[in-house]
Amino acid sequence: MKEHDHTQLLHDVDCQMPKDEVLAELSELFAVFGDTTRIKILWALFESEMCVCAIAELLHMTQSAISHQLKLLRHAKLVGSRRDGKTVYYFLADDHVRSIINQGMEHISE
């Protein structure tokens, strides 16, 4: 396969590309949204903060599965948590979550 010439275009596009590091971080962020369970958790938290076992009950999944996913969401800074006695409540970290999900919804509902 001999490639035809794109030298100029490639140069221009390459200049506009953010660092690999940034793009990796970006794709990791979207990967967090890229799972049904995690999307459901985030959507649930739109309404109200919730404890782990409530989310588990809502989604008909084990406490362990939910806890593992919440760990990912926390790492991505999409949710925060607060402890009240034995219970840990999770909540949306900021409004970017809503914005991103809303943009996604717009795209699929066309």
Place this chain on the structure above:
Amino acid sequence: MKEHDHTQLLHDVDCQMPKDEVLAELSELFAVFGDTTRIKILWALFESEMCVCAIAELLHMTQSAISHQLKLLRHAKLVGSRRDGKTVYYFLADDHVRSIINQGMEHISE
């Protein structure tokens, strides 16, 4: 593990949840953004439409790998394509792509 009671909350949250079908579609969309290669392709197309082998050269990847990924992007309706002779040019399908990626960038740069 006996669960404590969340009946009222669960009912309220459940009412606000979109159908599983919709949430699945939504997470599949974000999953497409959730890969470094695909994010790079989309970012490249911000600048200009490009043919497959130009993208491959830009990302230092094989034509085959890029072609497989473009298929996914096409399926998600994030890119479109047009043929000109032997060459196929890919371009961003609409502005949702830009909006979604911009929101993501905002989140990680805080």
Place this chain on the structure above:
DNA sequence: GTATCATATGAGCAAATGATCATATGATAA
């Protein structure tokens, strides 16, 4: 202290994913 509830976490495993290789298809030129 012990018992119990709520949550977190490590190991293991089946399923999904992303790249490569070989090959097929589509288009143009000679």
Place this chain on the structure above:
DNA sequence: TTATCATATGATCATTTGCTCATATGATAC
């Protein structure tokens, strides 16, 4: 037609992912 370029696609394989199970940790009540 044959040769070549550009792209698409199927098979394969190593890596990653998401769940389950068992167990650990943390907090409260007794």
